[in-house]
Amino acid sequence: xxxxxxxxxxxxxxxxxxxxxxxxxxxxxxxxxxxxxxxxxxxxxxxxxxxxxxxxxxxxxxxxxxxxxxxxxxxxxxxxxxxxxxxxxxxxxxxxxxxxxxxxxxxxxxxxxxxxxxxxxxxxxxxxxxxxxxxxxxxxxxxxxxxxxxxxxxxxxxxxxxxxxxxxxxxxxxxxxxxxxxxxxxxxxxxxxxxxxxxxxxxxxxxxxxxxxxxxxxxxxxxxxxxxxxxxxxxxxxxxxxxxxxxxxxxxxxxxxxxxxxxxxxxxxxxxxxxxxxxxxxxxxxxxx
Amino acid sequence: xxxxxxxxxxxxxxxxxxxxxxxxxxxxxxxxxxxxxxxxxxxxxxxxxxxxxxxxxxxxxxxxxxxxxxxxxxxxxxxxxxxxxxxxxxxxxxxxxxxxxxxxxxxxxxxxxxxxxxxxxxxxxxxxxxxxxxxxxxxxxxxxxxxxxxxxxxxxxxxxxxxxxxxxxxxxxxxxxxxxxxxxxxxxxxxxxxxxxxxxxxxxxxxxxxxxxxxxxxxxxxxxxxxxxxxxxxxxxxxxxxxxxxxxxxxxxxxxxxxxxxxxxxxxxxxxxxxxxxxxxx
Numbered sequence: 001x002x003x004x005x006x007x008x009x010x011x012x013x014x015x016x017x018x019x020x021x022x023x024x025x026x027x028x029x030x031x032x033x034x035x036x037x038x039x040x041x042x043x044x045x046x047x048x049x050x051x052x053x054x055x056x057x058x059x060x061x062x063x064x065x066x067x068x069x070x071x072x073x074x075x076x077x078x079x080x081x082x083x084x085x086x087x088x089x090x091x092x093x094x095x096x097x098x099x100x101x102x103x104x105x106x107x108x109x110x111x112x113x114x115x116x117x118x119x120x121x122x123x124x125x126x127x128x129x130x131x132x133x134x135x136x137x138x139x140x141x142x143x144x145x146x147x148x149x150x151x152x153x154x155x156x157x158x159x160x161x162x163x164x165x166x167x168x169x170x171x172x173x174x175x176x177x178x179x180x181x182x183x184x185x186x187x188x189x190x191x192x193x194x195x196x197x198x199x200x201x202x203x204x205x206x207x208x209x210x211x212x213x214x215x216x217x218x219x220x221x222x223x224x225x226x227x228x229x230x231x232x233x234x235x236x237x238x239x240x241x242x243x244x245x246x247x248x249x250x251x252x253x254x255x256x257x258x259x260x261x262x263x264x265x266x267x268x269x270x271x272x273x274x275x276x277x278x279x280x281x282x283x284x285x286x287x288x289x
Numbered sequence: 290x291x292x293x294x295x296x297x298x299x300x301x302x303x304x305x306x307x308x309x310x311x312x313x314x315x316x317x318x319x320x321x322x323x324x325x326x327x328x329x330x331x332x333x334x335x336x337x338x339x340x341x342x343x344x345x346x347x348x349x350x351x352x353x354x355x356x357x358x359x360x361x362x363x364x365x366x367x368x369x370x371x372x373x374x375x376x377x378x379x380x381x382x383x384x385x386x387x388x389x390x391x392x393x394x395x396x397x398x399x400x401x402x403x404x405x406x407x408x409x410x411x412x413x414x415x416x417x418x419x420x421x422x423x424x425x426x427x428x429x430x431x432x433x434x435x436x437x438x439x440x441x442x443x444x445x446x447x448x449x450x451x452x453x454x455x456x457x458x459x460x461x462x463x464x465x466x467x468x469x470x471x472x473x474x475x476x477x478x479x480x481x482x483x484x485x486x487x488x489x490x491x492x493x494x495x496x497x498x499x500x501x502x503x504x505x506x507x508x509x510x511x512x513x514x515x516x517x518x519x520x521x522x523x524x525x526x527x528x529x530x531x532x533x534x535x536x537x538x539x540x541x542x543x544x545x546x547x548x549x550x551x552x553x554x555x556x557x558x559x560x561x562x563x564x565x566x567x568x569x570x571x
Contacts, residue, residue, distance in 0.1 A: 034374045084551065090374040091321040092550060095507060098323070098500055099546030106539035223385060223496070226378050266389025269382030276371050276379055 004134050006252040012140040014248025015147035018241045019202035021225035023195020029171045029235025030191050032090055033082055036097040038199055039222025040104035045070045045200025046207040046217055047108060054120045066200040074196025075189050101222060109215035116214030139209040146205060150198055151241060227272040295413045299485050301525045302420035303478050306427045308505040308521035309514060310474035313431060316512035317440060318467035319447025320368045324380035325502045327387035328472040330494025332357040332479025337403045337489055344407045350480045357476020358469050365468030369461045384496045391491040402490030409484045420481050427474055431514045443467055504546045510558025520557060
């Protein structure tokens with residue numbers, strides 16, 4: 001049963017990673033920027049969720065508030081930070097992004113304290129179900145369902161709607177998409193809005209899972225997300241989903257097999273470095289240089 | 290001098306060595322490394338082990354330089370395969386791997402680190418003078434490289450590898466050299482840090498520290514030795530001089546990093562250069 005419990009943990013973490021990193025891969029696919037500050041958006045989502053939920057007493061309102069606040073924030077990052085830096089080498093906006101993440105993280109620490117914020121009433125994180133000896137918490141189920149809904153929705157959006165098709169067209173051939181009357185700037189805003197909203201949902205769910213939001217919440221996850229999007233083949237949503245699930249499982253089992261000589265958080269980077277050395281073009285052949 | 294002043298000056302010297310050595314890799318040669326803390330840490334651990342085993346300062350320095358350089362050349366091979374922002378991600382990974390590995394090794398003291406490292410026998414002010422001498426030597430070396438053929442080749446690789454290749458510059462070899470030299474100096478800084486504190490834990494060499502080093506290089510003006518030295522001294526003293534900055538250190542560093550890249554991508558060096566040109570023109 002222990003191994004099945006690990007699988008449950010691994011899959012729920014994998015779904016969380018997937019929601020966290022899909023925004024990152026979307027931004028990379030469109031702008032070729034490694035949007036490290038995406039982790040700050042994730043943390044912002046978690047904070048807004050918990051603060052609004054505590055103020056109003058409704059967790060649903062918390063999620064709604066973070067779904068409104070984070071897309072605005074993500075679009076502001078694009079407008080104020082990335083757009084003026086697009087003409088430089090890709091590492092320039094990336095370093096600015098790292099700076100923004102560190103700034104935001106310290107700002108959260110100063111505003112809400114080192115210890116972080118907890119939900120005043122969070123029935124979910126203590127509700128567990130028992131299926132034939134396997135314990136699953138309500139939040140784990142919520143994470144898996146949310147990820148399924150999100151990825152299905154994203155798939156339908158990008159294949160069945162005009163806006164979604166225009167979006168994909170801009171990602172693959174910006175010039176031609178423009179000649180068909182698609183405004184590439186609007187697509188960029190859309191991209192940041194959707195990616196940020198997904199990260200915020202993941203942030204809120206992680207907050208529920210741990211029943212805690214502390215300043216470090218986005219930190220390690222952010223670098224893991226970088227590793228995931230490279231492993232998944234940059235710009236590929238499907239690849240990101242697969243890489244996230246694999247990483248979640250590898251971490252869950254890895255902690256018992258190689259946890260004695262390596263931290264859990266370092267596993268993703270070990271996989272990343274090995275992959276980049278063997279196949280610098282990534283799993284799926286996307287260009288990395 | 291008070292003990293406080295001696296320790297501050299020692300830390301300034303160590304940070305200057307680190308920032309100038311990172312500037313050789315990222316500034317001269319254009320290979321962005323966000324894992325410089327790992328090489329610093331590797332040097333510190335090597336020096337600590339050597340000191341505990343032999344109590345010999347030259348041996349500890351040698352061990353630190355070799356360890357830093359060796360690890361740097363291994364990571365340098367990554368720069369042959371991946372470029373630009375992906376190299377940055379790889380070096381972030383190296384930093385996390387280093388910390389994750391060291392924390393779990395009992396022979397490296399695990400989470401507790403290594404304590405009770407023998408003193409150098411030079412005393413606090415003797416250590417400080419040694420650190421400052423090494424810092425001056427590093428700065429002089431950086432100027433020497435910048436004016437040598439190697440510095441020219443580094444810049445050619447950093448600006449445009451393809452154009453460099455048409456001039457017969459072997460980009461791979463120079464990248465490895467930049468990594469080897471820069472990380473050897475980071476290892477040296479690690480040894481000096483070990484002599485200074487006599488106690489090390491993995492947390493001192495984390496990713497945040499690497500970002501601070503990159504902040505020094507970017508704020509000083511990437512590629513400019515003087516700019517980087519001024520930024521390293523300034524950013525190390527700033528939290529000591531202003532109480533507010535010490536409490537909100539990361540906020541200030543992150544904010545400066547964003548502002549400088551956004552408003553003056555050339556850093557301090559470019560600002561001063563622009564000012565000088567304007568004065569001359571007027």
